[in-house]
Amino acid sequence: MTHNSKRKLVIFLTIDCLRPDHLRINKYHRNTAPNLEKFVKNGVSFSNAIANGPETSSSFSSIFTSILPYLNGDFSPLPNQKITFPQVLNENKIICYGIHSNPNLGRFFNYHRGFDIFLDSLELNHEIDIKKKGDMSGKKPLMIKELIMNHISKFLRNIIFKKIFFKIINHLARCEKIRSILNNIDFLRDNITLINRKEFTASYIVKKLINFIENFNSTRSLFIWAHFMDVHWPYNPPLKNLLKFRKNSIDANESDFLLNNLFWSHKNQMTPEMLNKLIDLYDGEINYVDEQLGKLFNYLIKRFKKHCLIIITADHGESFYEHKFLSHGGQVYDELLRVPLFIIELGKKPKIKRISEMVQLMDIAPTILDYFGVIIPNLFQGRNLFPIMQDREINRKDFVISESYQKAGRFRRNSKLGYKIFSIRKKTWKYIYDEEKNEEYLYNLIEDQGEKINLIKQNSNLVDEFRDIKNKHLQSIIESNEKSKIMHAIRGLNIKI
Numbered sequence: 001m002t003h004n005s006k007r008k009l010v011i012f013l014t015i016d017c018l019r020p021d022h023l024r025i026n027k028y029h030r031n032t033a034p035n036l037e038k039f040v041k042n043g044v045s046f047s048n049a050i051a052n053g054p055e056t057s058s059s060f061s062s063i064f065t066s067i068l069p070y071l072n073g074d075f076s077p078l079p080n081q082k083i084t085f086p087q088v089l090n091e092n093k094i095i096c097y098g099i100h101s102n103p104n105l106g107r108f109f110n111y112h113r114g115f116d117i118f119l120d121s122l123e124l125n126h127e128i129d130i131k132k133k134g135d136m137s138g139k140k141p142l143m144i145k146e147l148i149m150n151h152i153s154k155f156l157r158n159i160i161f162k163k164i165f166f167k168i169i170n171h172l173a174r175c176e177k178i179r180s181i182l183n184n185i186d187f188l189r190d191n192i193t194l195i196n197r198k199e200f201t202a203s204y205i206v207k208k209l210i211n212f213i214e215n216f217n218s219t220r221s222l223f224i225w226a227h228f229m230d231v232h233w234p235y236n237p238p239l240k241n242l243l244k245f246r247k248n249s250i251d252a253n254e255s256d257f258l259l260n261n262l263f264w265s266h267k268n269q270m271t272p273e274m275l276n277k278l279i280d281l282y283d284g285e286i287n288y289v290d291e292q293l294g295k296l297f298n299y300l301i302k303r304f305k306k307h308c309l310i311i312i313t314a315d316h317g318e319s320f321y322e323h324k325f326l327s328h329g330g331q332v333y334d335e336l337l338r339v340p341l342f343i344i345e346l347g348k349k350p351k352i353k354r355i356s357e358m359v360q361l362m363d364i365a366p367t368i369l370d371y372f373g374v375i376i377p378n379l380f381q382g383r384n385l386f387p388i389m390q391d392r393e394i395n396r397k398d399f400v401i402s403e404s405y406q407k408a409g410r411f412r413r414n415s416k417l418g419y420k421i422f423s424i425r426k427k428t429w430k431y432i433y434d435e436e437k438n439e440e441y442l443y444n445l446i447e448d449q450g451e452k453i454n455l456i457k458q459n460s461n462l463v464d465e466f467r468d469i470k471n472k473h474l475q476s477i478i479e480s481n482e483k484s485k486i487m488h489a490i491r492g493l494n495i496k497i
């Protein structure tokens with residue numbers, strides 16, 4: 001990598017819930033993303049990229065801080081003592097622009113830090129389209145407490161109230177002290193994430209990006225992060241994208257049933273036909289995002305001949321009932337942890353086009369810093385990917401940890417609200433620890449890609465190796481959290497460190 005003083009542009013595109021095995025480049029039977037596949041032919045494709053968390057909050061905390069989610073004071077909200085890579089870029093005079101509409105990644109959860117411009121879902125200049133909830137008949141009767149909470153939730157989701165409510169929250173969240181108080185209210189936090197995640201469609205984001213780049217005339221380098229929510233539940237693609245994968249449309253009542261009742265409450269009623277319809281809808285959303293990304297790629301190719309790096313990935317995958325689960329979070333199987341990862345440098349032909357070595361999403365931050373010629377902080381655990389891309393890496397990573405919290409199969413934000421669930425994966429083997437059940441699992445990823453046969457009782461030597469890594473990791477969580485409490489206290493006293 002040459003580190004010259006010329007102006008550089010990095011565009012980091014993240015697509016929520018995009019599974020790599022739903023791309024033809026990875027042998028999927030459908031051509032879901034032709035524009036993406038054409039564009040990434042000029043770059044490097046990582047076929048073994050792993051998310052460090054199975055859902056948005058844990059995964060993005062490791063993407064932004066290059067530290068495992070459990071370390072240095074958990075991950076949601078992002079603690080102040082965890083420095084994000086946009087903060088490091090900003091300290092180095094690189095302009096940072098962010099746009100997305102995932103509430104988990106909004107300023108309320110501290111993701112705005114380091115950005116000069118940060119358009120998140122709390123910017124309420126846009127109409128919010130709330131998806132109508134489906135017919136709830138057949139659902140078990142709610143307890144009184146649930147009923148009350150349900151009504152309050154409904155009230156919060158009311159469009160007029162929400163506009164005012166979130167405008168106030170947005171305003172208050174600009175003050176760090178108030179934000180930290182609000183962040184401690186579980187109910188408020190959970191409801192903030194209930195607002196519609198698709199406020200910014202891919203079409204809207206791409207238009208905003210092209211417009212911003214076109215009018216950007218600073219002499220400083222620029223970092224852009226755009227996150228796309230379209231592939232996230234509720235899958236609701238435009239009809240023309242859906243019809244690429246099926247002969248007819250799915251009527252509103254049926255898709256409402258699939259995406260609401262079945263998806264959340266009646267998974268046990270799942271039939272293969274229903275599952276196929278859900279997958280058709282999901283693939284339609286991928287195709288829609290791809291169509292919009294095609295416009296961005298065409299623009300970038302015409303506009304930049306060099307000094308432009310584009311990184312494309314997903315924060316995690318999506319479950320389609322492989323382990324009796326839909327959506328994401330709560331489990332750490334490969335349908336959630338495997339992600340696509342592409343790195344394209346305009347005007348440069350890569351040395352290697354496809355890299356099968358195991359890499360992780362926390363490697364992205366040091367890679368971006370290196371491209372800008374910025375020193376990578378010692379705290380960052382990820383590896384710069386450029387040496388691997390240039391075939392000069394000598395220290396191979398021998399295991400990757402992915403982790404989150406869950407309770408009864410559902411994602412929880414932190415250690416106070418849920419139990420640890422994490423995986424340690426090596427090239428051939430994957431070990432899972434479920435704190436709630438106090439159970440361990442061991443899978444052979446070569447012979448059993450679906451992670452169905454638990455071999456924990458048959459490989460005692462191997463299990464000992466994984467337990468050793470697990471115990472060291474648990475110990476480092478305790479130590480790093482003690483350290484981070486001190487860091488937090490020092491920052492509170494305004495002492496420069």
Ligand SMILES: [Zn+2]
Pocket residue numbers: 016017055056057315316
């Ligand atoms: Zn996500």
